[in-house]
Amino acid sequence: MSFIKYFIGGIILLLIEKILISKGVSCNFSFLFIFVFTINYFFPQKQHKRINSSEIIPVGVFLFFGFIEDLFQGIIGPFIISKTITGTCLMILVHQLFFNWNEFLKSLVILSFTILDNLIYTFVVSFFSNINFNYILTVKSFLAEALLNIPIGLILTKGKP
Amino acid sequence: MIKKSTIILSCGIVLMSFILINCQMKNMINFPKFNILPLLYPIESIKNFFSEIFILKQENHELKKELYQLKLQQKSLENLIEENTRLKALLELKESKKEVLTVAKIVSKGFNSFSKTVWIDKGTAQGVKINMPVITFNGLIGKIISTSKDFSEVLLITDPNFSVSVKVERTNVEGILSGNGNSCVLKYIPIDEDIKVGDRLITSGLDGIFPEGIKVGVVINIEKRKGLFQNIDVAPLQSVSKIAEVAIVKTSI
Numbered sequence: 001m002s003f004i005k006y007f008i009g010g011i012i013l014l015l016i017e018k019i020l021i022s023k024g025v026s027c028n029f030s031f032l033f034i035f036v037f038t039i040n041y042f043f044p045q046k047q048h049k050r051i052n053s054s055e056i057i058p059v060g061v062f063l064f065f066g067f068i069e070d071l072f073q074g075i076i077g078p079f080i081i082s083k084t085i086t087g088t089c090l091m092i093l094v095h096q097l098f099f100n101w102n103e104f105l106k107s108l109v110i111l112s113f114t115i116l117d118n119l120i121y122t123f124v125v126s127f128f129s130n131i132n133f134n135y136i137l138t139v140k141s142f143l144a145e146a147l148l149n150i151p152i153g154l155i156l157t158k159g160k161p
Numbered sequence: 162m163i164k165k166s167t168i169i170l171s172c173g174i175v176l177m178s179f180i181l182i183n184c185q186m187k188n189m190i191n192f193p194k195f196n197i198l199p200l201l202y203p204i205e206s207i208k209n210f211f212s213e214i215f216i217l218k219q220e221n222h223e224l225k226k227e228l229y230q231l232k233l234q235q236k237s238l239e240n241l242i243e244e245n246t247r248l249k250a251l252l253e254l255k256e257s258k259k260e261v262l263t264v265a266k267i268v269s270k271g272f273n274s275f276s277k278t279v280w281i282d283k284g285t286a287q288g289v290k291i292n293m294p295v296i297t298f299n300g301l302i303g304k305i306i307s308t309s310k311d312f313s314e315v316l317l318i319t320d321p322n323f324s325v326s327v328k329v330e331r332t333n334v335e336g337i338l339s340g341n342g343n344s345c346v347l348k349y350i351p352i353d354e355d356i357k358v359g360d361r362l363i364t365s366g367l368d369g370i371f372p373e374g375i376k377v378g379v380v381i382n383i384e385k386r387k388g389l390f391q392n393i394d395v396a397p398l399q400s401v402s403k404i405a406e407v408a409i410v411k412t413s414i
Contacts, residue, residue, distance in 0.1 A: 022272055056166075075192070076185065076192050081175050085171070128186050129186065133275065134321055137342045
């Protein structure tokens with residue numbers, strides 16, 4: 001697995017995400033990166049699970065990607081927390097549900113984990129600062145981001161695991 | 162099953178991050194905000210260049226027309242200002258000084274989906290500072306919240322974290338205007354105060370950030386429920402989605 005490929009892909013994905021957000025489109029492509037990386041890391045080939053794979057590397061990738069995303073916001077921490085927790089939960093799921101993966105389940109995973117990622121980030125930000133949220137708009141954008149991620153996530157991990 | 166060490170590592174990262182955020186909030190550590198705008202600006206500039214050529218000719222014609230009209234009005238206004246200054250001096254009233262620091266173009270919307278911000282193409286190199294009011298011809302649109310050498314971020318009037326001290330032009334009743342994501346709300350107006358739909362709001366200058374007399378918005382809805390204050394919805398005079406150019410105001414309140 002080429003980590004340079006993932007690094008460049010991740011940075012491009014983040015730039016696209018920031019451009020789209022600046023154009024008023026709600027998106028959370030950073031979770032997609034975590035999802036695609038985790039699936040590809042544990043299932044390098046179709047229906048072929050990596051045995052005794054290192055779990056430190058994915059956690060390191062989640063940490064690094066969260067850090068890069070935090071650099072754009074000016075506060076280091078919130079994205080590291082959300083990406084590490086979401087990524088670790090995803091790793092647990094990948095370990096547990098080897099035989100049951102299908103497109104419907106993948107859609108549900110993308111939907112629920114994108115929302116989880118956003119929820120953790122929002123909670124951390126609101127816990128440490130006095131930022132006010134318009135809750136209706138926030139929930140709407142969570143759902144929109146999760147729904148947008150489903151087709152892209154399915155295409156990017158087509159045929160896996 | 163996932164290894165125990167992985168769970169411990171993840172928990173450690175989360176714990177360390179919490180400590181790190183706490184330290185940043187207490188200003189014990191500060192990380193610079195990485196601004197991606199310089200990376201994106203060349204692409205935006207090329208796109209804007211072609212679209213601007215088409216509108217410049219028309220804009221030039223309209224501006225010339227406007228200039229003639231303003232020249233006609235200027236003389237009478239100069240007399241009025243002189244008269245006003247003389248009368249204020251007689252009454253010993255101090256006036257807050259308002260001066261446009263620079264005019265800036267909006268280059269991008271904010272990169273954070275939780276806040277309503279825009280980026281402008283003027284920064285500390287042009288004298289832009291944090292908290293400076295940002296206006297258009299129609300009225301207030303926000304204030305500067307972060308600056309770099311050539312760019313600044315403007316917190317828009319519709320952001321839930323924005324607030325400005327305002328007064329009703331007709332009655333001089335004072336309140337606080339805040340954003341709610343889409344438009345604005347006027348807070349702390351007592352239930353018995355006379356407010357009508359269509360009342361215009363201007364800055365009161367009491368917050369020490371915005372000078373007095375900048376147009377802000379119009380009351381569009383009033384709800385009088387039980388409690389001490391009225392619920393008042395306000396539409397900003399300047400629609401934030403249709404701004405191309407803004408002016409940054411230098412204040413000395």
